[in-house]
Amino acid sequence: MESVGGSDSAACWEVDLSQVRALIDAAAVGDEWPDWVAALLHGARIADVNELGLQLVGSSVARGLMIGQPVASFCPPESWTILAELIVAVATDRPDHGVRRSAIDSFMFRNATLSVWGAPGDAAPDMLWVAVDGEMAEDRSFWAVRASEQRYRRLLHHLPGALLQVDARAMGAIFYQLRSEGVTDLTPYLKMDGELIAAAHNLVRVTDANQGAMHLFGAASLDEMMGAIGYVFAADPEVARRVVIAHFEGRRTLVEVMKLRTLDGRERDVQLTVTFPTPPERLDVSLMSFEDITDRLRTEAQLRQLQADYSRAARISMLGELATSIAHEVNQPLSAIVTNAETSQRWLSKDEPNLAKVAQLTARIADSARRASDIVQRIRGMAARRAPERVPLDLNEIVHEALVFVGHELETRSILLTLDLDPCLPPVAGDRVQLQQVVVNLILNAAQALGRGGPDRRIALCTTRTLDASVAFAIDDNGPGISEADLDRIFDSFFTTKEEGVGIGLAICQSIIAAHGGTIEACNHREGGALFRFTLPVADA
Amino acid sequence: MSSPPLIAVVDDDEAVREALCDLFQVEGLSARGFEGAAAFLHGYAPNRFDLVITDIRMPQVDGFEFLRRLRTVEAAPPAIVLTSLSDDATRAQAVAEGARACLTKPVTDAALLELVGSILGRRATDAPEG
Numbered sequence: 001m002e003s004v005g006g007s008d009s010a011a012c013w014e015v016d017l018s019q020v021r022a023l024i025d026a027a028a029v030g031d032e033w034p035d036w037v038a039a040l041l042h043g044a045r046i047a048d049v050n051e052l053g054l055q056l057v058g059s060s061v062a063r064g065l066m067i068g069q070p071v072a073s074f075c076p077p078e079s080w081t082i083l084a085e086l087i088v089a090v091a092t093d094r095p096d097h098g099v100r101r102s103a104i105d106s107f108m109f110r111n112a113t114l115s116v117w118g119a120p121g122d123a124a125p126d127m128l129w130v131a132v133d134g135e136m137a138e139d140r141s142f143w144a145v146r147a148s149e150q151r152y153r154r155l156l157h158h159l160p161g162a163l164l165q166v167d168a169r170a171m172g173a174i175f176y177q178l179r180s181e182g183v184t185d186l187t188p189y190l191k192m193d194g195e196l197i198a199a200a201h202n203l204v205r206v207t208d209a210n211q212g213a214m215h216l217f218g219a220a221s222l223d224e225m226m227g228a229i230g231y232v233f234a235a236d237p238e239v240a241r242r243v244v245i246a247h248f249e250g251r252r253t254l255v256e257v258m259k260l261r262t263l264d265g266r267e268r269d270v271q272l273t274v275t276f277p278t279p280p281e282r283l284d285v286s287l288m289s290f291e292d293i294t295d296r297l298r299t300e301a302q303l304r305q306l307q308a309d310y311s312r313a314a315r316i317s318m319l320g321e322l323a324t325s326i327a328h329e330v331n332q333p334l335s336a337i338v339t340n341a342e343t344s345q346r347w348l349s350k351d352e353p354n355l356a357k358v359a360q361l362t363a364r365i366a367d368s369a370r371r372a373s374d375i376v377q378r379i380r381g382m383a384a385r386r387a388p389e390r391v392p393l394d395l396n397e398i399v400h401e402a403l404v405f406v407g408h409e410l411e412t413r414s415i416l417l418t419l420d421l422d423p424c425l426p427p428v429a430g431d432r433v434q435l436q437q438v439v440v441n442l443i444l445n446a447a448q449a450l451g452r453g454g455p456d457r458r459i460a461l462c463t464t465r466t467l468d469a470s471v472a473f474a475i476d477d478n479g480p481g482i483s484e485a486d487l488d489r490i491f492d493s494f495f496t497t498k499e500e501g502v503g504i505g506l507a508i509c510q511s512i513i514a515a516h517g518g519t520i521e522a523c524n525h526r527e528g529g530a531l532f533r534f535t536l537p538v539a540d541a
Numbered sequence: 542m543s544s545p546p547l548i549a550v551v552d553d554d555e556a557v558r559e560a561l562c563d564l565f566q567v568e569g570l571s572a573r574g575f576e577g578a579a580a581f582l583h584g585y586a587p588n589r590f591d592l593v594i595t596d597i598r599m600p601q602v603d604g605f606e607f608l609r610r611l612r613t614v615e616a617a618p619p620a621i622v623l624t625s626l627s628d629d630a631t632r633a634q635a636v637a638e639g640a641r642a643c644l645t646k647p648v649t650d651a652a653l654l655e656l657v658g659s660i661l662g663r664r665a666t667d668a669p670e671g
Contacts, residue, residue, distance in 0.1 A: 324626075328598050331625035335646035336556035339564050342650035346567045361563060368556050411553075411600030 010115075010133035011053035015071055017091060018126040019043040027084075028092040037084040041072035042176045044087065047127065065167070065284065071130070073172050073283060079104045079114065083130065086116040090128055095121050097128070110135040156208060162216040162290040165208035166229060168247060168276070169283055171200060175248050186248045190241055197237065200244050201230030207284070216290055218264035225263075232288070235261035243274055247286075252276060257293065269294045307511060308388055314508040315382050315437050321444060325409040330375050333368035340365045378404060381433055388434055388515070392427035392539045395435070395463050395471050402439035406447070410459065413447055420462040428471050429539035434512045441505045442475045442532050449479035449530060470518070470535040481524040490522050509534070546661045548572040549618070551581050551595040551607065557646075561594065561623075564650055570657070578607035587616035591661055597624040597631060608638035619660050623648060 017024060020043035027036055049066050066074065075083055082102050089100050097118030104114045112134035118127065156163055174196070183189050190196060209217075209225040219225050233240035236258040246254040254274045261267055271291040277283050319326065340361045347354045347361075382405070399421060410417050428435075443459065450457040462474045482490060491510040506522075513520045513534045520534040550561045550572055558574035565572040573590075575581040577599055593611065597604035604622055611617050622635040622643040635643040642656055 328625045331646055332554040332557055335625070335648070336554070336560040338647035339557075339560035339650065343560065343564045343567050346564075346650070350567075357563070357567075361560075364556065364559065371556070408598075412598050412603070414601055414603075 009052075010050075010131040012050045012129060012131040013046055013053050013071070013074075014048040015087070015128050015130055016045045016047045016126060017043075017087070017128060019045065021126065024088050024091050027088045037080050038072060038176075039180065040084045040087065041075060041080055042070040042173070042180075044071040045069065046071060046074065053132075065169070069169070070173055070176065072176070073169055082114060083116070086114065087128060087130075090116045090118050091125070093118075094125075097125075104132070153208070157210045159210060160212060162213035162270075162292075163210045164206050164213050164225070164229075164232070164288040164290075166204060166286040166288055167207045167284045168204045168286045170203035170205075171244070171247055172283075174199070174203075178248075186245045190245070197240055197244060201233070201240065202228045204229045206232075213290065216260075216262070216268070216270070216292055218262040218266060231263065232260070233258075235259040235267060239272065246274065247276055250276075250278075252278065260290070268292055269297045304388075307515065308386075311388075311434060311437065311508050311512055312383075312385055314441075314505065315433075318437065318441060318444065318505065319379060319382055322405060322409060325406075325412065326375070326379060329408055330372055333372040333375075336368045337365050337372070340368070382437070384433075386433075388431040390429045390431065393430050393432055393435065395425055395428055395473060395536070396421045396423075398432065398435045399439055399461060399463065399473070401432075402436045402443060405436070405440050406443045409444070410447055413450070414457070415447055415450055416456070416458045418458065418460045420460065422464050425463055425465060425471050426538045428516070428536040430516045430536065431512075435516070435536075438509045438512050438534065439473065441509050445505055445532075446475055446477040446479065446530065450477055451479070465538075466535060469538050471538060472533060472535045474531060474533040476525050476529055476531040478527070478529040481528055482522060482530050487522060487524075491520070545569075545571055546591040547589065548657065549575060549581055549590045549593045551575045551578060551593060551599075552623075553577055553596065553599045557596070564653070565657075568654060570661075578602035578604075578610065581607075582610060582614070585614055587614070590618045592657060593618050593620040594623055594657075595620060597622060597626055597635070605634060605638050608635065608640055612639050621656060621660070623653075 020040050023036065023040055023043065026032070027040070046066055046069050049063060054063055054066065071083070072080065082104055086100050086102055090097050093100075097120060099115055099117035101113050101115045104112050112132055115129075115131045115133060117129055118125070156165060178186070178189070206226055206229050209219075209222060213219075214222065214225065217225060233243075239256045239258040242256060243254060252275065254272075254276075256272045256274075258270060258272055259267060260270045269292070271293050273289045273291075275287045275289075277285050344358045344361045344365075347358050378401075399419070403417075407417075443461075446459045450459070457478065459475065459477045464472050464474075466472050491506050510520050513536070516536050518534055518536040520532065522530065522532050525531040548565055548570060550558050552558045552561070552574070553576055555574075555576070558576070562572040562574050578595070579602055581593070595604050595607055599607075602610070604624065608620060608622075611620060619641045620639065622640045623646055624631060624635075624643065625646045627645040632643040641660060644653060644656070
């Protein structure tokens with residue numbers, strides 16, 4: 001029974017202990033530490049394996065992959081301690097190295113027994129044999145496993161979508177080495193060591209692929225897809241890094257959106273899902289599935305473009321409503337500039353020019369010119385065609401910037417404005433101009449609801465932090481409020497109660513807030529008048 | 542002997558106020574700025590000002606309302622409207638509310654000074670001998 005190849009009723013491995021001799025001696029005298037079992041089974045290498053042993057953990061073609069690998073890679077973790085203790089007992093049982101046995105759970109055998117023995121005498125003290133034996137489980141018989149493998153291959157090949165079967169076991173040994181060197185977080189380690197990802201590109205291998213994968217990758221034959229996995233991540237190396245980190249951290253699955261360069265040179269956007277195996281699954285089978293999302297992303301981009309165009313159109317319409325206010329605001333500094341310049345000329349044409357006065361007037365001209373330019377810049381910002389961005393923003397600042405646009409309008413309408421802004425707001429992630437647009441729209445909406453006549457017309461703005469990690473903005477007025485019938489459709493496009501309105505203001509507010517992951521609502525508050533409130537999620541730190 | 546003419550400049554925009562006061566100063570006229578109608582009316586004393594120049598778009602009390610209130614005070618000075626609003630309706634309403642003239646901003650110094658001069662000169666001749 002000493003020849004591994006000769007045993008056909010048991011799965012049998014020959015194990016080389018030469019790298020863990022010192023560890024075994026230490027364990028034998030009770031000098032153990034918490035990880036000694038893992039260290040021993042990672043240091044103990046497989047020297048040979050019989051056919052049943054191959055079937056038990058892999059497939060018959062796996063011999064080359066198995067030889068030289070750590071025992072730990074092929075032993076279910078629940079049996080690690082039993083196996084390690086048996087190895088220590090046999091290895092230190094000089095000179096007989098007689099057989100020791102222990103019952104274990106096995107998916108292939110009923111009443112399974114784990115046996116460990118060595119050659120008598122000390123001719124080869126570092127070589128032991130390990131066998132798993134028992135009553136073959138009927139549904140898990142050799143042929144059942146083989147048939148199940150066939151079914152699995154058929155399944156893989158006929159599943160829709162693009163699937164790659166990947167053998168990433170080589171990374172297990174590397175990860176063990178890293179852990180034994182004290183690496184617990186791979187992210188900073190990878191910043192220093194660029195070699196690991198390059199090594200993974202070669203060590204991790206594609207072992208099977210289905211029709212969908214061949215189609216997606218533009219492969220003419222299956223052979224083109226087999227072997228080193230590097231080509232999968234050629235256009236997006238950063239994703240390879242995250243896959244390695246997820247594997248190191250023992251995650252079960254990872255989903256990534258990535259760029260894929262196909263074998264025939266096209267570029268596609270795909271969503272990659274990686275499923276890593278855990279015992280007792282076959283450790284040589286990691287699965288990668290790819291969903292081609294190129295068309296979906298293109299449609300989404302077009303949709304975003306449409307939304308951006310729509311919101312810009314609404315901003316320009318809003319600027320139109322504010323045109324009189326804005327014209328007045330620009331005209332004031334221009335008017336001051338003209339008068340100051342003419343006054344300067346009058347001083348200079350006198351017999352004794354008052355140069356100090358001219359200097360003062362010139363400084364005022366510069367100030368007014370800057371003011372006019374600032375106003376023009378702000379308007380240009382509102383009217384510009386640009387892609388929305390996501391940056392951390394202080395909502396209170398947004399409110400102040402919005403008031404630059406509508407402050408004069410409120411003053412002209414003699415509306416009293418009160419502000420109650422929480423000074424400790426966390427930032428929100430968003431587009432400055434779009435959020436300004438929302439606030440301007442809501443203020444303008446309230447101002448128009450208040451009409452032009454009547455005393456004591458008020459608008460109150462308020463910002464707060466909510467309990468569910470959001471930031472809220474609320475605006476209420478003491479106008480007529482919203483009729484019950486209108487409440488349900490107030491955010492609909494082209495709904496308006498104003499004769500001059502086209503009804504996109506509130507609709508665009510809702511679409512902008514929704515695109516920012518927030519919500520907006522309208523109601524009437526108890527003391528009469530309308531109340532609009534939106535919330536935005538706090539930006540990730 | 543009558544004191545030199547004094548002009549009130551009513552505009553919520555400080556830059557505009559200062560510019561107009563300086564323009565009158567270079568021509569030897571005295572002017573005082575007010576940031577709104579309320580500020581002007583608050584300390585109103587008859588015969589103190591010889592002319593009022595006012596904007597239309599102002600917070601709280603706008604220019605039209607100011608002209609209305611000005612008609613109710615004793616010995617109201619003549620008023621000129623100086624506004625960014627250049628439409629005929631504004632001009633007509635300003636005159637209807639009692640303004641002597643309505644000029645559009647930005648105004649040329651010559652036009653403004655000529656108008657001011659003619660009103661002040663007429664006022665000087667109108668003034669009762671005393």
